[in-house]
Amino acid sequence: MNVIEVHQGRLESPFYPRLKALDRLDSWHTWKGYTTPDALFDAELEYFAIRNSTGVFDLTPMTKYRITGKDSLAYVDRLVTRDMQKVTAGRVAYAVWCNDQGQVIDDGTIFHLREGEYRLCSQERHLPWLMAAAIGFDVTIREETADIAALAVQGPTSFSIMKNLGLHGIENLKPFGLMHFDFQGTELMVSRTGFTGDLGYELWLSPGKALALWDALFEAGRHYDIRAMGTHALEQARIEAGYLAAYQEFLPADETVRTGRSRSPFELGLDWLVDFRKPNFNGRRALAAEKLSGSKWRLVKLDIEGNKPAHHSYIYAKPRKNKKEIGFITSASWSPVCKQNIAIGSVRMPHGATGETVWVEVYYQREMHWSRVMAKATVVDKAFWFPARRSATPPAPY
Amino acid sequence: MTEQYDAIVIGAGHNGLVCAALLGKAGRKVLVLEANEQVGGAAVTRRFADDYSVPACAHLLYQLQPQVKKDLGLNIALASDDMETVALSTDGQHVRYSGDRVQGVSDADAASYREFHRRMGRFANLLQTYLNKPPPRLGTKDRKDLVTLARLGLDLRMLGRKEMREFLRLIGMNIHDEVTERFESKLLKGALSLDAVVGTHLGPRSPNTIMTYLYRLAGNAGRLAAPAGGMGAVSEALAQAARSHGVTIRTGMPVQRVIVDNGRVTGVETQNGENFASFTVISNADPKTTILNLVGARHVETGFARRISNIRMQGNAAKLHLALDGLPVVQGLEKKDFGARLLIAPDEHYVERAFNPAKYGETSPEPVLEISIPSFRDSTLAPTGKHVLSAIVQYAPYRLKKGWDKAAREAFKETTLRKITEFMPDIDGRITAVELLTPVDIEQEFHMGGGHWHHGEFTLDQFMFVRPVSGAAQYAMPLDGLFLCGAGTHPGGGVSGAAGRNAARAILGREKSA
Numbered sequence: 041m042n043v044i045e046v047h048q049g050r051l052e053s054p055f056y057p058r059l060k061a062l063d064r065l066d067s068w069h070t071w072k073g074y075t076t077p078d079a080l081f082d083a084e085l086e087y088f089a090i091r092n093s094t095g096v097f098d099l100t101p102m103t104k105y106r107i108t109g110k111d112s113l114a115y116v117d118r119l120v121t122r123d124m125q126k127v128t129a130g131r132v133a134y135a136v137w138c139n140d141q142g143q144v145i146d147d148g149t150i151f152h153l154r155e156g157e158y159r160l161c162s163q164e165r166h167l168p169w170l171m172a173a174a175i176g177f178d179v180t181i182r183e184e185t186a187d188i189a190a191l192a193v194q195g196p197t198s199f200s201i202m203k204n205l206g207l208h209g210i211e212n213l214k215p216f217g218l219m220h221f222d223f224q225g226t227e228l229m230v231s232r233t234g235f236t237g238d239l240g241y242e243l244w245l246s247p248g249k250a251l252a253l254w255d256a257l258f259e260a261g262r263h264y265d266i267r268a269m270g271t272h273a274l275e276q277a278r279i280e281a282g283y284l285a286a287y288q289e290f291l292p293a294d295e296t297v298r299t300g301r302s303r304s305p306f307e308l309g310l311d312w313l314v315d316f317r318k319p320n321f322n323g324r325r326a327l328a329a330e331k332l333s334g335s336k337w338r339l340v341k342l343d344i345e346g347n348k349p350a351h352h353s354y355i356y357a358k359p360r361k362n363k364k365e366i367g368f369i370t371s372a373s374w375s376p377v378c379k380q381n382i383a384i385g386s387v388r389m390p391h392g393a394t395g396e397t398v399w400v401e402v403y404y405q406r407e408m409h410w411s412r413v414m415a416k417a418t419v420v421d422k423a424f425w426f427p428a429r430r431s432a433t434p435p436a437p438y
Numbered sequence: 439m440t441e442q443y444d445a446i447v448i449g450a451g452h453n454g455l456v457c458a459a460l461l462g463k464a465g466r467k468v469l470v471l472e473a474n475e476q477v478g479g480a481a482v483t484r485r486f487a488d489d490y491s492v493p494a495c496a497h498l499l500y501q502l503q504p505q506v507k508k509d510l511g512l513n514i515a516l517a518s519d520d521m522e523t524v525a526l527s528t529d530g531q532h533v534r535y536s537g538d539r540v541q542g543v544s545d546a547d548a549a550s551y552r553e554f555h556r557r558m559g560r561f562a563n564l565l566q567t568y569l570n571k572p573p574p575r576l577g578t579k580d581r582k583d584l585v586t587l588a589r590l591g592l593d594l595r596m597l598g599r600k601e602m603r604e605f606l607r608l609i610g611m612n613i614h615d616e617v618t619e620r621f622e623s624k625l626l627k628g629a630l631s632l633d634a635v636v637g638t639h640l641g642p643r644s645p646n647t648i649m650t651y652l653y654r655l656a657g658n659a660g661r662l663a664a665p666a667g668g669m670g671a672v673s674e675a676l677a678q679a680a681r682s683h684g685v686t687i688r689t690g691m692p693v694q695r696v697i698v699d700n701g702r703v704t705g706v707e708t709q710n711g712e713n714f715a716s717f718t719v720i721s722n723a724d725p726k727t728t729i730l731n732l733v734g735a736r737h738v739e740t741g742f743a744r745r746i747s748n749i750r751m752q753g754n755a756a757k758l759h760l761a762l763d764g765l766p767v768v769q770g771l772e773k774k775d776f777g778a779r780l781l782i783a784p785d786e787h788y789v790e791r792a793f794n795p796a797k798y799g800e801t802s803p804e805p806v807l808e809i810s811i812p813s814f815r816d817s818t819l820a821p822t823g824k825h826v827l828s829a830i831v832q833y834a835p836y837r838l839k840k841g842w843d844k845a846a847r848e849a850f851k852e853t854t855l856r857k858i859t860e861f862m863p864d865i866d867g868r869i870t871a872v873e874l875l876t877p878v879d880i881e882q883e884f885h886m887g888g889g890h891w892h893h894g895e896f897t898l899d900q901f902m903f904v905r906p907v908s909g910a911a912q913y914a915m916p917l918d919g920l921f922l923c924g925a926g927t928h929p930g931g932g933v934s935g936a937a938g939r940n941a942a943r944a945i946l947g948r949e950k951s952a
Contacts, residue, residue: 111736114736118736118740119740139740139741140739140740140741140742140909140916141741169740172740172741172743172744173740173743175730175735175740175743175744175747176730176734176735176736176743177735177736319698319699319700319701319702320701320736320737320738320739321739322739322740322741323739324701324739325739325916
C-alpha cells in the first residue's frame with residue numbers, strides 16, 4: 041500500500057530556521073497555514089526598526105498566483121477595477137477586485153513580471169474566483185504560494201542594504217517598480233513595494249535559496265541595524281500608512297452572509313482605482329449605478345484627541361445630547377512616530393467628509409475597572425505617515 | 439455601409455420568429471438570421487429518406503400559447519386535436535387516455551384519474567398564467583415586479599387553503615410517488631411517469647417531475663395536437679406572420695459572433711463575414727451558446743459567466759425516424775388507433791430503470807418511447823399507403839461514456855428497434871429507412887447546446903426567477919443591447935412561443951420606460 045503522509049499542523053516557511061534562532065518570545069500564530077511570529081524579541085523595537093533602520097518580515101505565506109498566457113492582460117484587466125493596460129512590464133499595481141455586485145472581494149498587488157506574465161498577491165485565497173474569471177480567456181492560473189519565498193525589507197536604511205547586497209541599479213528602482221537580479225545563480229526579483237508606508241523593498245526567490253538570501257541580507261545590513269520582525273510591528277506600521285486590511289477595513293464579499301456587510305471600492309476610499317473608461321470589468325455595472333445613486337459607507341482616517349487607542353469604538357456625530365451613532369473604528373493605534381492617536385473607521389454617508397469633526401467613544405480599562413471617554417476626532421485625508429524617502433528615487437543613503 | 443436594424447434576432451426557431459413578428463408588428467425594423475436553410479429550429483418538417491418526411495425534432499404540439507396565436511392572428515390547421523394516448527401492452531390490453539377519461543383500468547383508477555386530471559389541470563392553468571409573463575425580480579422595488587409577485591401570491595391563495603397546500607406539496611415532488619399513491623394500473627403509472635420526464639434528464643423519481651408534468655399540460659389544457667403538414671407548418675405560419683409585419687428573414691446565415699463595442703452590443707457578424715448593425719440583438723440560441731460562444735465571456739462579468747457556464751443542459755432523448763411501407767400490426771389496435779400517441783413504458787419502475795444507466799453515461803438497455811405516426815394524419819409526409827414513424831427514445835445521454843461513435847449509434851438503434859418489435863412484431867419487414875438522431879446530432883442539426891430541447895434542464899433551480907440564471911430572468915442580459923428569447927429563458931422549451939412573446943414584450947416595455 042502506498043502511504044502518503046500529509047503534513048498536519050502549521051507549515052514552516054523556508055526562513056523558519058532563522059526566525060526561530062532569533063526568537064526570544066515564543067509567541068506565534070497561524071497565517072494562512074504557516075507559523076508566523078507575533079514578535080521575535082520586542083514588538084516596539086521591531087516597529088522602530090521599520091521607522092529608523094530596517095525591519096525584515098517573512099511574507100512567504102502571502103497568497104501568490106501566477107497568471108500567464110496569451111490573454112493574461114485582458115484577463116487581469118477584466119478582473120480588477122483599475123486600468124491594467126497602463127501597468128507595463130516591470131511595474132506593480134495595487135488593485136482591488138469585485139464581484140458582479142461591485143463589492144470588494146479582496147485587495148492585493150499585481151506584479152507585471154515580464155511581458156504578459158503576472159503575479160497576483162493577496163491576503164486571502166481566491167482560486168475558485170480566479171478560475172471562474174478565466175472562463176473564455178486563454179490563460180493559465182497557478183497557485184505558487186509555496187514556490188516563492190519572500191521577504192519584506194522595510195525602513196530608511198533598506199536602500200543602503202540593497203546596495204550592499206550587490207544589487208546594481210537598485211538606485212533606479214522607483215516605487216511600484218520591480219527588477220530581476222541574479223542571486224547565487226538563482227533569479228531574485230526585487231520590488232519597491234511594502235505594507236509599511238516607508239522606504240522599502242520586497243525580495244522574491246525560489247525557496248531553495250531562501251536561507252542563503254537571509255544570511256547575505258543580514259550580513260549586508262550588519263551595520264545598518266537590520267532586524268527581523270513579527271506581525272505586530274507590521275500592523276502598527278500598516279495603520280500609520282493608512283493601508284487596508286481584509287477582515288478589518290472590509291470583509292471579503294464572498295465571505296459575508298448578511299447584506300450590507302461588504303464594501304464597494306468607493307466605500308473604501310478607492311475611487312482612484314476604479315476606471316470607468318474600461319468597457320468591462322467585474323462589478324462595473326453595479327459600481328456605475330452606485331456612482332449615480334451614492335454610496336452607503338465611507339472609509340475615514342481619524343486623528344483622535346488623547347492617547348487611548350480607540351479599538352472597536354463606535355463613532356458618533358455629536359458627543360452627548362442626541363448623539364447619533366454613524367459608524368465604527370476598524371483599526372486603531374497610538375502612533376509613536378507621528379505622536380498621534382490614529383484610527384481607521386467606516387462611517388455612514390454623508391458623514392466623514394475631510395476636516396469634519398466626529399466623536400469616538402473610547403473604552404479603556406484601569407485595574408479591572410472600565411472607563412469611557414468621548415474623544416473628539418478629526419477626519420484627515422492623507423496617510424498618517426508618508427515620509428519623503430518613501431518616493432525619492434534614488435533614495436538617500438541613510 | 440452595413441445596414442442598421444432596430445433589432446436582430448439570431449435564430450429562426452419558433453421563439454425567435456414569435457419575438458421578431460411581435461417586434462415587427464410594433465413597427466420595428468427586424469432582421470432574423472437563421473443558420474439552417476429552413477426556418478423553425480427544432481420545429482421543422484424535413485425529408486429523411488426518399489419521399490418520406492418527418493417532424494425532425496418536436497413532433498407534437500401541446501403548448502402553443504393561445505396568447506401567441508391571438509397576438510399574431512395565427513390560424514394553424516390541425517391534423518389532429520385532442521389526440522388520444524395509448525399506453526401499449528404486449529398482450530394487447532392497452533390503456534387509453536384523453537382528457538379526464540381513461541380506459542383499460544379499474545373503476546377506482548378511472549375515478550382517481552379524473553380527480554388527478556382535474557387537479558393537475560387547475561395547477562397547470564395557474565402555471566400557464568405565469569408562463570406568459572416575465573418572472574418578477576425578487577428583492578426589487580419595481581412596481582410591476584411587486585404587482586406580479588403579489589398576484590402570484592394571491593392566485594396561489596385563491597386556490598383555496600387545501601388546494602394551495604396541495605400545490606406547494608406537489609410542486610417539488612416526483613411523479614413516481616404521486617402515481618404510485620394514486621393508481622394501481624401499471625400501464626397507467628408507467629405512461630404518466632413517461633409524460634413527466636419526456637425530453638429531460640430526469641427519471642420519474644427525480645425531484646420536481648410533477649412540475650415538468652404540469653408544464654406539459656400548461657397550454658392546450660393538456661390536449662395533444664398535431665398540425666397539418668407536421669411541425670414545420672407551425673414554423674412556416676410564424677415566419678409568414680413575421681414577414682407580413684415587415685420582418686426580413688435570411689436563412690443559411692449562421693452567426694459567427696455578436697459584436698460588442700465599448701461595453702455594448704452593436705450588431706452581429708455572420709460566418710461568411712457579413713456584418714449587420716443593431717443596438718438590440720436578441721438571441722434565440724441557448725444561453726450557454728449565446729454568452730460563451732457568440733458574445734464571449736470576457737464581455738460579461740465573472741459571476742454571470744460562471745452561472746451561465748454552470749447551466750445544466752445535457753440532453754437525454756434521442757429521436758428515431760422510420761420509413762415504413764405500411765402500418766405495422768399491434769395486437770389490440772385497430773387502424774384508427776394509429777393516429778394516437780403510442781407509449782412504451784409498461785410500468786413506473788421500468789421508466790426509472792431506463793433512466794438509471796443514463797446517470798452514468800450509458801444508454802438504456804430497455805428504452806422508453808413516445809411514438810407518433812404523423813403520416814397517418816397527414817398524407818403529404820409519405821407516399822400513399824406508406825408511413826413514417828417518429829419516436830422520442832429515452833434514455834440516450836448526450837455525454838455517452840464511450841462516445842457516440844458509429845458502433846454506439848448502431849447499438850442503440852438495434853436496442854430501440856428490438857423494443858419496438860416486442861410491441862409491433864412485423865415492423866422489421868416494413869422498414870425501408872431508419873434515422874436515429876442522438877443528442878449530439880440534435881445539437882449539431884438544431885444548434886442547441888447539449889442537444890437539450892429545453893435549452894437547459896427543467897428543474898426548480900433553473901425555473902422561473904432563476905431561468906436561465908438568477909439576475910437575468912427578464913430576457914435582458916447584463917450587457918447593454920443583448921437579449922435572449924429562446925427556450926433557455928422563462929418559461930422553457932416545447933413549441934409554446936411563450937419565451938419569444940415574453941421577450942418581445944420585455945424589449946418593447948423597456949423602450950417605453952426608457
